[in-house]
Amino acid sequence: MIPAAFEYARASSVDEASKLLSKFGEDAKVLAGGHSLIPLMRLRLAQPSALVDINGIKELDHIKEDGHKLRIGALTPHVTIQNSSVVKDKLPLLAEVAGEVGDNQVRNMGTMGGVIAHADAAGDYPTLALILDAEIVTNRRTIPAKDFFKDLFTTALGPDEVVTEVVFPVANGPHKYIKFRRRLFDWAIVGVAAQKMNGGWRIGLTNVGPTPVRANAVEKALHDGAKPEEAAEHASDGLDPAGDLRASPEYKKHLARVLTKRAIQQAQGQ
Amino acid sequence: MAVSQLVGAKIHRREDPRLITGHGHYIDDFTRQGAAHAAFVRSPFAHARIKSIDVTDASKAPGVAGVYTARDFKGQLAGTHPAAPAFVADKKYIPERFPIAEKEACYQGEIVAAVLAETKGQAADAANLIQVVYEELPAVMDLEKAMASGSPKVHEGAADNISWDMTYTGPDVSEAAFKEADVVVKERILQNRLAPVPMEPRGVLAEFETYDKKLTIWMSSQNPHFIRLFVSGAMGLKESQVRVISPDVGGGFGSKISPYPEDYLVPALSRLAERPVKWIETRTESLQNATHGRGQFYDVEVAAKKDGTLLGMRMTQFLDVGAYVGTFSAFQACACLMAGGAYKWKGISARTIGILTNRVPTDPYRGAGRPEATHLVERMVDLVARELKIDPVEIRKKNFIQPQEFPYTQNFGLVVDSGEYARALDVALKLAGYDDLRKRQADLRKQGRYLGIGLSTWIELCGFGPSAATAPATGGIALVESAQVRVTPTGSVIVYTGTHSHGQGHETTFPQIVADQLGVPYESVELRHGDTAEGTAFGYGTYGSRSLAVGGVAISKAVGKVIDKGKKLAAHMLEAAEEDVVYEHGAFHVKGSPDKSKAFGEVAFASYGMNLPEGMEQGLEAVAYFDPPNLVWPFGTHIAVVEVDAETGSAKLEKYIAVDDCGNIINPMIVDGQIHGGIVQGVAQALYEEVVYDDETGQLKTGTLLDYMLPSANEIPPLSLDHTITPSPTNDLGVKGIGEAGTIAASAAVINAVCDALSPLGIKHVDMPASPDRLWKMMKEARQ
Numbered sequence A: 001m002i003p004a005a006f007e008y009a010r011a012s013s014v015d016e017a018s019k020l021l022s023k024f025g026e027d028a029k030v031l032a033g034g035h036s037l038i039p040l041m042r043l044r045l046a047q048p049s050a051l052v053d054i055n056g057i058k059e060l061d062h063i064k065e066d067g068h069k070l071r072i073g074a075l076t077p078h079v080t081i082q083n084s085s086v087v088k089d090k091l092p093l094l095a096e097v098a099g100e101v102g103d104n105q106v107r108n109m110g111t112m113g114g115v116i117a118h119a120d121a122a123g124d125y126p127t128l129a130l131i132l133d134a135e136i137v138t139n140r141r142t143i144p145a146k147d148f149f150k151d152l153f154t155t156a157l158g159p160d161e162v163v164t165e166v167v168f169p170v171a172n173g174p175h176k177y178i179k180f181r182r183r184l185f186d187w188a189i190v191g192v193a194a195q196k197m198n199g200g201w202r203i204g205l206t207n208v209g210p211t212p213v214r215a216n217a218v219e220k221a222l223h224d225g226a227k228p229e230e231a232a233e234h235a236s237d238g239l240d241p242a243g244d245l246r247a248s249p250e251y252k253k254h255l256a257r258v259l260t261k262r263a264i265q266q267a268q269g270q
Numbered sequence B: 001m002a003v004s005q006l007v008g009a010k011i012h013r014r015e016d017p018r019l020i021t022g023h024g025h026y027i028d029d030f031t032r033q034g035a036a037h038a039a040f041v042r043s044p045f046a047h048a049r050i051k052s053i054d055v056t057d058a059s060k061a062p063g064v065a066g067v068y069t070a071r072d073f074k075g076q077l078a079g080t081h082p083a084a085p086a087f088v089a090d091k092k093y094i095p096e097r098f099p100i101a102e103k104e105a106c107y108q109g110e111i112v113a114a115v116l117a118e119t120k121g122q123a124a125d126a127a128n129l130i131q132v133v134y135e136e137l138p139a140v141m142d143l144e145k146a147m148a149s150g151s152p153k154v155h156e157g158a159a160d161n162i163s164w165d166m167t168y169t170g171p172d173v174s175e176a177a178f179k180e181a182d183v184v185v186k187e188r189i190l191q192n193r194l195a196p197v198p199m200e201p202r203g204v205l206a207e208f209e210t211y212d213k214k215l216t217i218w219m220s221s222q223n224p225h226f227i228r229l230f231v232s233g234a235m236g237l238k239e240s241q242v243r244v245i246s247p248d249v250g251g252g253f254g255s256k257i258s259p260y261p262e263d264y265l266v267p268a269l270s271r272l273a274e275r276p277v278k279w280i281e282t283r284t285e286s287l288q289n290a291t292h293g294r295g296q297f298y299d300v301e302v303a304a305k306k307d308g309t310l311l312g313m314r315m316t317q318f319l320d321v322g323a324y325v326g327t328f329s330a331f332q333a334c335a336c337l338m339a340g341g342a343y344k345w346k347g348i349s350a351r352t353i354g355i356l357t358n359r360v361p362t363d364p365y366r367g368a369g370r371p372e373a374t375h376l377v378e379r380m381v382d383l384v385a386r387e388l389k390i391d392p393v394e395i396r397k398k399n400f401i402q403p404q405e406f407p408y409t410q411n412f413g414l415v416v417d418s419g420e421y422a423r424a425l426d427v428a429l430k431l432a433g434y435d436d437l438r439k440r441q442a443d444l445r446k447q448g449r450y451l452g453i454g455l456s457t458w459i460e461l462c463g464f465g466p467s468a469a470t471a472p473a474t475g476g477i478a479l480v481e482s483a484q485v486r487v488t489p490t491g492s493v494i495v496y497t498g499t500h501s502h503g504q505g506h507e508t509t510f511p512q513i514v515a516d517q518l519g520v521p522y523e524s525v526e527l528r529h530g531d532t533a534e535g536t537a538f539g540y541g542t543y544g545s546r547s548l549a550v551g552g553v554a555i556s557k558a559v560g561k562v563i564d565k566g567k568k569l570a571a572h573m574l575e576a577a578e579e580d581v582v583y584e585h586g587a588f589h590v591k592g593s594p595d596k597s598k599a600f601g602e603v604a605f606a607s608y609g610m611n612l613p614e615g616m617e618q619g620l621e622a623v624a625y626f627d628p629p630n631l632v633w634p635f636g637t638h639i640a641v642v643e644v645d646a647e648t649g650s651a652k653l654e655k656y657i658a659v660d661d662c663g664n665i666i667n668p669m670i671v672d673g674q675i676h677g678g679i680v681q682g683v684a685q686a687l688y689e690e691v692v693y694d695d696e697t698g699q700l701k702t703g704t705l706l707d708y709m710l711p712s713a714n715e716i717p718p719l720s721l722d723h724t725i726t727p728s729p730t731n732d733l734g735v736k737g738i739g740e741a742g743t744i745a746a747s748a749a750v751i752n753a754v755c756d757a758l759s760p761l762g763i764k765h766v767d768m769p770a771s772p773d774r775l776w777k778m779m780k781e782a783r784q
């Protein structure tokens, strides 16, 4: 519970952050809200040689409407997203999800960029990014969400690459995110996102594999006219979730089906 | 007692402003000039031989002041970990335990080396550099396999893994009852292992003064005097050379009663290094090493008549002792003595078996034995009711010990002091709207929804306790309680007690008693505790819901002695006969002439002066010990309402009703607070918490609060509380304990509700925690 020693530097621009990362080398890490990184450091599961603190880069904390897009700065904390009238209006699903990340403390500290870069299998935003075809913007390039999440805690980011923005499309049709958990502040045991967009359904699953899953078979069945409860039976097609203390693989697959049905039904009921 | 104004008043806790605003004093708030920080290297294996320890790199690391292994402590500490006989008279096998392992580590987390450094970061870094070569040995994890003759041993070379096996009452005792039975119901009931998780983990700061040979220990403890006794003994010091100071204690739940390896090692390190040494437990260390609770299973059979009359019970407790025998571990066997609950039985056969495993030891955890007993008997009564298609309310009322039968000698010879069980049950049923709930349940069932209503008509024994019962249980020291009341010349009052609050609000309730009895302002009474250098020669600590029922009564006795002396002095001052002086409303009066009177403060002042009656010494103070004639027996009824999601198996606690009876109430707000916390801990056991180790390797899987499912306030619905009052006839205050009651009652109410909810599926019994995946699996199997 006491982290190993590390260097610390505070960046005032993205450029400087990138330079500091190169200077400190591969074991250096960006520090955003610290609500994933610091717990890992305290358990010494992460022992970065240096932390580059980006909290001074104020321009990374923003929410901008840009035509049919919504640009969320990497440093935007969950609480801002949750309360943003723009997000509530243009992408209410995201505002609702932000309101259910962790507890107040986590929502005050944790950031959009941190969740995306950390790529925890139980992270909620990655599922939305995947099904909505969001783009992850870095100091170097723009990466489509479907190419971004590679494996558990593994992304397409290079060692000195900094996430600057996540760009979501506007989508304010029927939607629902159901997060199944035991305690209000817990991560999802299984999460299901449903968003109606451009006339079709986008369905995504959280924590049923190393990366977020888009439930293509469910989307197709709905497209072909299946009822929610019929389509939802396909939610576990091809899944091979890892079991953990909370849920066996079979139970996670079962939850994927039940929650998918409920998410679509509840979205339709709006 | 004087006209009661404060006793029974809802006074805000005096300690809260400081605790809530961060001005409390916990161990980590203390330091000493020149203190070194200790870090411990712990076995990563559940069971391993220690082949070698290489400290070369660690010794050279920045800031390191010393690296120590078992050998270094051999000349410092003597003896083995104390294990009180408690309720198990003849213990068969108590493995030797030195605070630091030398050749064999027997649970994951057992200490194998210690580091001292200038900062705690440096100590932690250096600890990581110590290279220990282990040879892994088979870990004994399963209780039944551990009992088998061919099992690997928890300790190499031991004859077996049985710590104790004691039959309180043989099968013959219940034979007649079972012969008479129309039905016999059997079940195996699991008690999940729990971690205590006090908000403040443990911590020890020790300063051994080399020249004066004096040791001061600041530590988070429920029991400072016992720690002084144990640590002085192990270190070869006189008790008088050791002072244990336990300031604000941020929770304990039983886990801060017994001494721990660090409680010996940190003082020994201070003596070795000739400087103060500080160690603060991390949360992971706490989850791994603070003694766990429960960790048992029971095989139970109950015999009953067709009409629901309970006849007999046969039960065996299989208790996971862990790798070593906890100081008060065997106390948990009291589950056997309490297995009959609030009911009358012709015969109960009970046996307890304590089994060693390669896990951290278990020891009393809030309720210790009584929650297990309540869970067992309340589950079994429900199972009988279900078998016979009788309402759970009816079967309870039919079998209760009746008010006119108290004092009631139960099956194990314990004398239940008082009770009115049906009254508490009726109040609870009304508060719950029981009949409406049953109607709602029937309606929901038609819609395929599973609502369940669970009862727990609990009783317990607490207030430890009479010398005759407790001195043998500890190995000699009776768990009575001491108090000292000192009145200063200006009439303010300082009260010292040997109990030690770790969240119970004694700084508020005890002065309430004193101020009432003396008729002086509440503000002029101060409570002091938690420092062995103050107050009486010995104190007994806070656990087993004993502080008020034993310690509070001792205080009241000491106040009585102060009043007696005051009367003598007042009589002298008023030139009246002592028999003519009465004490009322804070003044000594002469009977029949109310104008002839001396206020308490005047008498206090005079007691320090020169005009005293012949032979009277100066001062106004008194010491009293209270040896209670019996334990006290609180009771009540809890009702839980739970809906189980038919698809996900998620059990949602909708409503919780608790009607408790702890005799006279000193401060209703504190009683409610104790019940709130207690219920949540019981609900947590029923639905959420479980310490999980890997079945094969013995690795702890619940080493952080992300994995160990401690619920938060969000998960708990508003609790509806009420009380009945049946004063205890065995102490002057008429009080009973309430610190553990909520936990004792709650798990049974919740699990009975879950089982009731799932009864349409034919599910009879559910083990704890009733997590969604467990319930989903059971429902799935039941539907097939």
Ligand SMILES: Cc1cc2nc3c(=O)[nH]c(=O)nc-3n(C[C@H](O)[C@H](O)[C@H](O)COP(=O)(O)OP(=O)(O)OC[C@H]3O[C@@H](n4cnc5c(N)ncnc54)[C@H](O)[C@@H]3O)c2cc1C
Binding pocket: A029, A030, A031, A032, A033, A034, A035, A036, A037, A038, A039, A054, A074, A075, A100, A101, A102, A103, A106, A109, A110, A111, A112, A113, A114, A115, A117, A118, A120, A122, A123, A124, A125, A157, A161, A162, A163, A164, A185, A186, A187, A188
């Ligand atoms: C009790 C608790 C409950 C939680 N529950 C949930 C939950 O339900 N759902 C959920 O999604 N999250 C949850 N979280 C995680 C929370 O949302 C974290 O804040 C988040 O995962 C990481 O964001 P952060 O800003 O704190 O990042 P940090 O912890 O600072 O960093 C996390 C990782 O991302 C990297 N990083 C951060 N920002 C950038 C960037 N701009 N560019 C490149 N790399 C970067 C860091 O180097 C690090 O490796 C929970 C956390 C806690 C403590």
